[in-house]
Amino acid sequence: MNWFHAVPIALVTAAWLLAPGLATSYLVGLRGIAAWALAPVTSIALIAGTAVLAGMIGVDWSIWIVLVVCAVVTALVAAVALALRRRRIFTAGADPRPVTVAAFAGLLPAFVLGGITIVRSIRSPGALSETYDALFHYNALAYIEDSHQASSLTIATFGNADVSGVFYPAAWHDLASLIMMSTGAGIPVAANIVSAVAAVLLWPLSCLLLVRQLFGRNTGALAITGVLSIGFTAFPWDLLGFGVLWPNLLGMALAPAALALVFTITGWTKDDAIGRGRAWLALPVVLLATGLAHPNVVFSVAVLSLFPIAAAIGARGLRLHRAGSTWRGAGEFAAFLAVVGVLWYWAATTPAFALVRETYWPPFGTPANAFGEVALNATNKFEALWLLSAVVITGIVSATRFKVLWLIVAGHLASTFLYVVGAAIKRPDTRMFTGFWYNDPHRLAAMVPITAVPLAVGGIVFLAAKLAARSAENTAPPSGLRGRLRAVPDTYVAIGLVVLLLVLTSGLYPVDRERRVAIGYDQAKWDQLATEDTERFFARIKDEIPEDALVAGNPFNGSAMLWTLADRPVLFPHFRTEHSADQTTIAGHLIEVGTEPAVCAAVRAVGVDYLLVGNIRFRPHDPYWNYYRGLADPGAAPGFELVEADGGNKLYRITACGRAG
Incomplete structure (x- = not known):
């Protein structure tokens, strides 16, 4: 579009x-x-x-x-x-x-x-x-x-x-x-x-x-x-x-x-x-x-x-x-x-x-x-x-x-x-x-x-009135028309001053306006929420994930954008929101789900079915990365089944706990 x-x-x-x-x-x-x-x-x-x-x-x-x-x-x-x-x-x-x-x-x-x-x-x-x-x-x-x-x-x-x-x-x-x-x-x-x-x-x-x-x-x-x-x-x-x-x-x-x-x-x-x-x-x-x-x-x-x-x-x-x-x-x-x-x-x-x-x-x-x-x-x-x-x-x-x-x-x-x-x-x-x-x-x-x-409007109107008054004094129109002629120029002079301002500033500083807006859209690659590779991977895995499933993932690696781009709910939709005790357990220890019963209990309670691992490193120096340490790539760790992979993007099904509710 x-x-x-x-x-x-x-x-x-x-x-x-x-x-x-x-x-x-x-x-x-x-x-x-x-x-x-x-x-x-x-x-x-x-x-x-x-x-x-x-x-x-x-x-x-x-x-x-x-x-x-x-x-x-x-x-x-x-x-x-x-x-x-x-x-x-x-x-x-x-x-x-x-x-x-x-x-x-x-x-x-x-x-x-x-x-x-x-x-x-x-x-x-x-x-x-x-x-x-x-x-x-x-x-x-x-x-x-x-x-x-x-x-x-x-x-x-x-x-x-x-x-x-x-x-x-x-x-x-x-x-x-x-x-x-x-x-x-x-x-x-x-x-x-x-x-x-x-x-x-x-x-x-x-x-x-x-x-x-x-x-x-x-x-x-x-x-x-x-x-x-x-x-x-x-x-x-x-x-x-x-x-x-x-x-x-x-x-x-x-x-x-x-x-x-x-x-x-x-x-x-x-x-x-x-x-x-x-x-x-x-x-x-x-x-x-x-x-x-x-x-x-x-x-x-x-x-x-x-x-x-x-x-x-x-x-x-x-x-x-x-x-x-x-x-x-x-x-x-x-x-x-x-x-x-x-x-x-x-x-x-x-x-x-x-x-x-x-x-x-x-x-x-x-x-x-x-x-x-x-x-x-x-x-x-x-x-x-x-x-x-x-x-x-x-x-x-x-x-x-x-x-x-x-x-x-x-x-x-x-x-x-x-x-x-x-x-x-x-x-x-x-x-x-x-x-x-x-x-x-x-x-x-x-x-x-x-x-x-x-204040800017007042400044222009003030200058326009001064210029119009001086112009009227210099031209000295006939007395019968003087009142009407002096009532009109202020508006035209004000508009003319703004036109001059537009010309002298190339359109009221358009580069500065554009720079302020574009700063949010032109981040370096490691600061992106989702890359083209991420979007293509999400399109591939969307049909692999049931609509009622819940996906866990570290939001700093791009996984949280799954909800926005593929309409599949994620457990952690933002970097810092208030979490329950079970969510905190999952964030810090999901990778241990095959060996720790407490993690499995949290998975069942919350209803998590999948782990999504992204290849993005958004704000890599943010100390809150450590909070999501349990959502790293599990590799061959027990309790996970690899569903799809494309480079650093991977989708795992959590198998250690059976079907989460």
Whole structure:
């Protein structure tokens, strides 16, 4: 399959992301940018929420259960909207058609440039991401396909009843599994398409809503947002290659829309397109969608929301002071600080996030270097985006004209602080600040473009206004036409500046975007999850293994990809997951099954039938290799029968224990 053949799958993905949410958006009166940008938030909440509900009530995960829930929710929203049609809870006017057309037209070059990045950095729709986390995501999709269970409450254990269940955000997996069921796409294809659509469609749409709420019906600002949104390599492109952090990518693509709701609720919007009533109703939907996509997105939005909320409470305190209620205003602000402090302390110390907080990534560079990386949009030691960064800095200066941008500047500085701590300081005591993002500089850097995009838009609009004003002064048109002529050029100048930026940067630094994505797909041979030899061997042995059989194998040698590529379940679907005592026995001692009764007992209890040995050495220096020492090639050891062999790839039937259940 090539990328041209994948276009219908991408369109189906876009339909799943937009259609369910658009229905509810229009029912509550949203139109244009607000309706389309909030639609994916609602759709993801419905899809991921349905997966959890289906798991709780014992219903199989399928297209039909999602459609039924969407229909029921849409009917309920229609009933409520009809009942409240005369209330003022749904107040906010639609944008003029030229404004909406300009905004959506500005998305087209973003789709083109983003699509080119995807095609040039991922060699084919079915290319494997040769990364550590990709194995989990691939086999989670295989598990959903086989078990028809997709709940965020159970997916982490792959249905293993012998270990305690833990929460794992499965919205990305739920969406990808729907694409597989809707189109017949294979697991790698669905994974790549869903992630690409999140980067190229969801992220620009989400940024567009934030800019719309900050700049109002500014045609120039809206026309250039889409293009500028795809220029920052820290997001979405870095998360498409590093990790690979697909669930985080999906969640962070919604973050600007979530932040737009906060600005709406706190009143820091211009020509509001949502309305406070709708924003309050949408807030729990956003929390559900981002929480089931990836919880650290909730923390990212929370950090950036502190500033508009604090400013709103501060402005109210000032009004109370002028009205003679100084102590009341001071008390409300003190209460806000106390609530924030308590919530932060709880989140920073609760055992629920202990494993996340304790994840360690070694620091690199100095704080000064890390600060410079953010200033130049060169996080994690990638190339500096000089001209785009200059535009962002201009946007910071433009806060003198667009006062609301001071709140965005404050958020930008907060993201900068978190990245500097995560990249260059990183001590045990700093985990209470960066632990919500696994102390990972890549996840922390992904926050920066949330504020950098509106700042870049502000910078371009600021420069455009200056140039247009100077041009109008020099040309001195007739007084009767002067007002109309001076109102038009700003938009054209802003578009012209972005075109110039595209030319001077060869398309907003495409090489850097492609490099960030391709790093996950172009690993050295010894770091591959599966080679062509592996895939051919899996195709040969698939029919040798019954569908109800369970295959043991060291995931570091490629055996775990059997589930993804040949639809045969494996005992160890990822490098590090929680295992039962019997699984631990098998991992360390299966090779002794012909001589140790305890190993045979574990094999029978778990139901293992085969041992698969691969010829890959993924992360050969990982200390966890030793955990799987019992899954080495048994050779002539008793208790095994060789079924197929091709070089270092071998499939053995376990004969020492009889037929496992």
